[in-house]
Amino acid sequence: MPKPYTRIARFKDAHSFAEYIQSLGINLPFDELLQVGPQAPLAQPYILKNGCQIGNRFCIHPMEGWDGTQDGLPTDNTKMRWLNFGRSGAKLIWGGEAVAVRHDGRANPNQLMIQEHTLKGLEDLRTSLVGIHQAQFGNANDFVVGLQLTHSGRFSRPNIKTRLEPKILYHHPLLDEMFGIDPDLPVFSDTEIEDLIVDYVCAAKRANELGFDFVDLKHCHGYLGHEFLSAYSRPGKYGGSFENRTRFLREIVAGIRNAAPGLEIGVRVSAFDFPPFRPGEDNVGQPLEFKNENGKYPYAFGGDPDHPMNIKRDEMFAFMDLLESLDIELVNLSCGSPYYNPHIMRPAFFPPSDGYQPPEDPLVGVARQINNVAKIKERYPNMLIVGTGYSYLQEWLPQVGQYLVRNRMVDFVGLGRMVLSYPEMPADVLAGRQLARKKICRTFSDCTTAPRKGMISGCYPLDDRYKGLPEAEQLKAIKSEL
Numbered sequence: 174m175p176k177p178y179t180r181i182a183r184f185k186d187a188h189s190f191a192e193y194i195q196s197l198g199i200n201l202p203f204d205e206l207l208q209v210g211p212q213a214p215l216a217q218p219y220i221l222k223n224g225c226q227i228g229n230r231f232c233i234h235p236m237e238g239w240d241g242t243q244d245g246l247p248t249d250n251t252k253m254r255w256l257n258f259g260r261s262g263a264k265l266i267w268g269g270e271a272v273a274v275r276h277d278g279r280a281n282p283n284q285l286m287i288q289e290h291t292l293k294g295l296e297d298l299r300t301s302l303v304g305i306h307q308a309q310f311g312n313a314n315d316f317v318v319g320l321q322l323t324h325s326g327r328f329s330r331p332n333i334k335t336r337l338e339p340k341i342l343y344h345h346p347l348l349d350e351m352f353g354i355d356p357d358l359p360v361f362s363d364t365e366i367e368d369l370i371v372d373y374v375c376a377a378k379r380a381n382e383l384g385f386d387f388v389d390l391k392h393c394h395g396y397l398g399h400e401f402l403s404a405y406s407r408p409g410k411y412g413g414s415f416e417n418r419t420r421f422l423r424e425i426v427a428g429i430r431n432a433a434p435g436l437e438i439g440v441r442v443s444a445f446d447f448p449p450f451r452p453g454e455d456n457v458g459q460p461l462e463f464k465n466e467n468g469k470y471p472y473a474f475g476g477d478p479d480h481p482m483n484i485k486r487d488e489m490f491a492f493m494d495l496l497e498s499l500d501i502e503l504v505n506l507s508c509g510s511p512y513y514n515p516h517i518m519r520p521a522f523f524p525p526s527d528g529y530q531p532p533e534d535p536l537v538g539v540a541r542q543i544n545n546v547a548k549i550k551e552r553y554p555n556m557l558i559v560g561t562g563y564s565y566l567q568e569w570l571p572q573v574g575q576y577l578v579r580n581r582m583v584d585f586v587g588l589g590r591m592v593l594s595y596p597e598m599p600a601d602v603l604a605g606r607q608l609a610r611k612k613i614c615r616t617f618s619d620c621t622t623a624p625r626k627g628m629i630s631g632c633y634p635l636d637d638r639y640k641g642l643p644e645a646e647q648l649k650a651i652k653s654e655l
């Protein structure tokens with residue numbers, strides 16, 4: 174069935190794009206003209222409280238490639254991705270990619286790990302990234318690089334690609350069923366959590382010794398850190414009240430302040446969540462329904478338990494207050510999860526193989542994230558806020574980004590999928606060069622479908638490195654059957 178949405182590439186001028194936005198009834202402002210030169214909004218440096226300068230307003234989001242070795246070391250494919258991040262021209266590298274703090278927390282058997290035997294490999298990734306950036310842009314003094322630390326929790330597959338080995342904090346009525354989780358599976362005990370906190374602190378100390386400027390304590394996308402925030406039904410000291418649900422974060426932060434004083438800490442958080450979606454009629458995504466005995470859906474951090482498809486910011490604001498009180502300045506706002514509601518976090522025209530046809534124009538999803546970020550930024554003017562979900566904007570990404578930064582609706586424009594197909598986009602925008610239209614990400618979702626089918630991730634349609642691989646043919650065959 175043809176989709177009822179207009180592809181972005183069809184908009185030939187600002188007028189037609191603006192008209193379409195208006196017809197959707199969304200708030201998605203953009204500048205018609207891009208500014209170039211030292212006064213351009215996207216070229217402005219950002220100065221952290223510690224005096225450190227970040228040279229412009231582009232950030233590269235963490236992007237894993239399912240392409241490490243079995244023992245958690247980077248491969249040539251991993252290194253090439255990090256080099257591309259360095260060549261992008263963006264001055265803030267938010268974490269590189271999710272790196273598991275220990276084996277049982279790997280999202281796949283090829284996820285990187287930070288352990289004694291992988292330190293050399295991670296060090297090489299960081300120095301190569303900084304080296305290429307320095308060589309290309311002449312200066313890496315204003316280039317800030319973090320490492321994203323994770324435990325994949327409910328979505329762990331540490332040993333076999335097809336075998337989920339979930340570590341859950343509580344039984345979730347919808348996700349347990351969706352992912353075949355045994356109702357008798359024991360939850361992570363408080364003692365096991367305490368051990369994990371030690372592993373996080375050790376990982377952060379190591380990242381500091383390797384020269385990373387900050388660590389991101391990942392709290393997004395359904396992984397363990399995020400699951401803590403919605404552990405309303407969990408008894409004991411890590412569940413229930415807001416204080417208990419954030420104890421994991423607070424204890425890791427306290428440990429890091431002690432073990433690696435001076436290391437900056439960032440948090441990437443899913444700032445809102447919706448119920449899981451499933452393919453419905455014509456394969457279009459539909460939210461699953463669930464109400465507890467009080468008629469509520471109390472499983473979405475940042476969601477409204479009375480109206481599960483609405484955002485409710487009270488707890489997110491409390492979370493920001495907490496981050497501020499912990500002296501955490503770096504915040505990267507995302508939402509939802511790629512496993513159960515991918516259309517809200519990665520708006521796409523073409524869904525991944527385990528997804529569904531978009532239930533809304535993907536621009537609606539982009540605008541939802543942009544406006545949510547703006548509301549949070551308005552209330553926390555002194556925190557460094559990175560926004561997410563801009564890749565679907567395609568050729569309009571720079572104009573939207575400039576408007577948002579110029580109007581302090583966000584501090585950094587974070588790039589995810591776009592940087593896989595078109596790593597040089599930030600450099601081109603900042604230099605006032607015309608965009609390379611052939612490299613613009615059209616959200617084919619192969620970068621997600623490939624790993625869902627056991628292959629390495631990458632931009633198969635547009636990146637020559639992946640185009641010629643046998644996996645590219647396999648993907649075409651898989652997609653023709655969908």
Ligand SMILES: Cc1cc2nc3c(=O)[nH]c(=O)nc-3n(C[C@H](O)[C@H](O)[C@H](O)COP(=O)(O)O)c2cc1C
Pocket residue numbers: 234235236237238269270271321391393394441507518519520561562563564565587588589590591620621630631
């Ligand atoms: C292939 C792929 C790998 C990703 N890996 C990570 C990751 O390691 N950590 C993370 O926080 N987000 C990860 N993400 C999410 C992106 O960082 C980003 O939030 C998402 O793609 C939406 O931004 P975009 O619209 O610019 O693509 C990944 C996304 C994709 C498509």
